[in-house]
Amino acid sequence: MSSTNTSSSSAADGPAGTPTPAKTPLPLPAPGGEEEVTKLDVSGSGASIKLDHLGPMVINTDGTMGRISNWQAMTEAERTNTLRVLGRRNEERMKVLREKAGLKPDGEAQ
DSSP: OOOOOOOOOOOOOOOOOBBBBOOOOOOOOOOOOGGGOOOEOSSSSSSSEEEOTTOOEOOOSSHHHHHHHEGSSSOHHHHHHHHHHHHHHHHHHHHHHHHHTTBOTTTTBB
16 A cells, blocks of 8 residues: 655745745845955055955956855965965956956956
């Protein structure tokens, strides 16, 4: 003898058929004071980026940007190495993206 489940709960229903609330993303924390921000020269040409508790920006190959998710868990040595590699990689990716867009290295149209 086999039994079949005739319950009509949908994937959006929680336990015991109760609807689950829609998940909303958590907001970013409010910007802090200037004391929480570190400026870092990454290009050697005087250009700098600001770092905060969320970590440095990562330029992806498609031009989108992101952050390093485990920045706060990194040791100081790991952060230093990551910044060195990331700065170089971001600069290379920006150069390629500018070339694809037909821009000069300084961002102006050719």
